[in-house]
Amino acid sequence: MTKLLSPANKKVLFLGNEAIARGALEAGASVAAAYPGTPSSEVIESLSHVARERNLYVEWSVNEKVALEVAAAASFAGLRSMAVMKQNGVNVASDFLLHLTASGTRGGIVLVSCEDPGALSSVNEGESRYFASMLEMPLLEPSNFQEAKDLTRWAFELSEAIGNVVMLRSVTRMSHASGNVICGKLPVKTRRAAFTYDGPVMDSQTGPMISTPVVAKHLLHQKKLKVVEALFEKSPFNRYIGAAKPELLIITSSACFLYAEEAVGMLGLQKRVGILKLGTTWPLPPKLLEKNLRRTDRILIVEEVMPFLEENVKVLASGMTKRIGMKTFFGKYDETLPAAGELNPDIVAGAIGSILNVRRKALPDAYVAESKKAAALIPPREQTFCAGCPHRASFWNIHNAIALDGRKGFVCGDIGCYSMAALSPAAGYHTMPTLHSMGSGTGLASGFAKLTQFGLDKPILTVCGDSTFYHAVIPALINAQHNLANITFIVLDNQGTAMTGFQPHPGLEVSALRDVVPAVEIAAICEAIGAKVAVSDPFDLAATGKILTSFLAEKGSVKVLILRQACALSPEKKGKKTFDVKVNEDLCLGDACGCNRLCTRIFRCPALTWDRTKKKAVVDEVICAGCGVCASICPQQAIMKSQGI
């Protein structure tokens, strides 16, 4: 039996995301939809494994907006549902979300946003907490693993109590951290789906699900927030830890609570510093705030990325000044805490120390000096494509075609492992100078291609992954084709949503529930648009190079090259080598070759290393994935590949 279905009262180790999934199961959720994105993917992933046992419909949707729409339909039909996404996914879903909060909902519906302060696995550190205040929906933030489960379960009840969507926000250090959770009861699910819509227009429980009449419904929506506020005043997810009258009050939420608690312990200040931990962060409960702000005159707000909590606390405090007196606030506005990036116990301890003039016990000076000496020896380990990654071969092809063309063409980048071509430019052979949101590579390429009349006349290329293609590229591609944008559009088709853990996408004949479903083919869509389409294997350098070279020279609008080769880490490939690859030391001329170490200096595969004693290339058998591409790049043919291991 899977851990996610553990019986009530059992203590288990859950990933934060598994705890959220368990919370949804305990709430009796019927529908869960998401688009994968780190650090959110494991919520749906783990639910998909228990979907049959729990009579749950689980879907990897084409993008976050559609995921939320799928979840909303279930809510409208009276079922409990959930949509899960990473921080920037909320931006994608936000247009529908604006209208959803206005129309109201029926069955409990929870939007889970797992965010990435410090951008550990993102190209942004977007903040979705502001969506909670902007679109006026309750916001819950768990600060440990038990709470991740319990708050998720409660979020469904809250959503039903107010007839509107509730947002639960996690962060990487919650979602991808693990801890003990005591399981609750899994309910017997009895709800049937039924959608009624013949009631009065102002009754969202029986009438049509629409956002009009806008102002009347907006006022109704805001009235319900008063109910939320009252519930938040009594919520057990908000609590104060510390002396009745501390010198400093910390107000915090999420993983930051754990950092704050650790920092206070590190400094030994448990008697002098109190912590108000909030699990309900919008709308803030004013009475609870007032009671706690009275404890002291110095307040430190500990939160990551934007000063959302700080602003909301200050607004409430300013309205209470007559009763609670003037306060001194520390946080991001006064630069006590950094304005960007993630926090940790050391940063928080530094902030507390600076306010109270206390210093942490330091390591012995001699140790610190030795440590510094050792640190100077350590080379950085830059991110790179894995051994056997098809993207390395694809960018090798792209780089060579651009060089051969000679007009200094460039690639507009997109979101996936191949983003590394921009993040570590040498990994992409310095071909990819732009990187923004999903699908924006194609939109940018469409725009660059229209600048010829202003003097920008060079080949414009763009890349996207197979999953990204469906998520957000199609409108941009239609735009390019229709507006005669001469672009070479390359799909890096590695047969799955590889970066987030091989979730299926619409191009595959398998669903999240492992059912057989119709595949929607990328080539067929591109052909239907009217684009010229070719398919190649990126490991076949000669064939791929030929197509790319002719595409770059060609006039017209969109030319599509689908480079198809499964990810080296995909379940069907992992641990299996297609080729046994070795360097023939007699053929490798080393530094005398004249290739200037093309294999190790330029190609940069982690499995192809340089023996500094022999001054020859050598394949590391532990790391080599056996793709055999390096055998095609050696001018001496010293890298030998043989089939059949």
Add this chain to the structure above:
Amino acid sequence: MKMKTKARKVTKNLILTGVGGQGNVMASRTLAGMLVDAGYIVTIGETFGMSQRGGSVMSHLRISPDAVKSPQIPRGGADVIVALEPLEALRVLTVYGNPQVHVLSNSRPVYPIGVITGELNYPSDEAIESAFDRLSARFWMVDATSVGLQLGNPVLSNIVMIGALAKTGLLPFDRRMFEKEIRKTLTPDKCTVNLKAFDAGAAMIK
């Protein structure tokens, strides 16, 4: 030798480090699973996704008798560092080390790209061992990758390291707990090879 499995009163901080793809996450979950069953409150902090592609990976394990801890260990706060790659052991040691820390490291390097291209230098074995010596209370270097290769898969080096860790007695777990933990998820033949790796690791600690 009998394993020390009696309950501890203070939080033990362990950092498990290596390079993406070395089985770091699996190792940390296995360790944590055993310790949760033994009654501890365990918090693991880790990152995975894009951050692991060819880069350094790190799991922070907090083993507490009574409370959930920050998923990030404070600087200078490690009690034990277990590394699947020696350079990563050193990287973690220079940030989270202290005079009382114990280090258990695999000896086989995975070269960073900058070293492969010739732009950067990988420190010599002697330089690494000398730094371990100066920056830890005690350290062990074991060739876990070779054992993994002998057993048919280099990724088993993570289990070799767990076996070695058990033998050091630094954490409250033993072979019986390990076996119970892996039987939850692995097939019987996989359990057999994992136990072999565990035993081989334990045998490397004198």
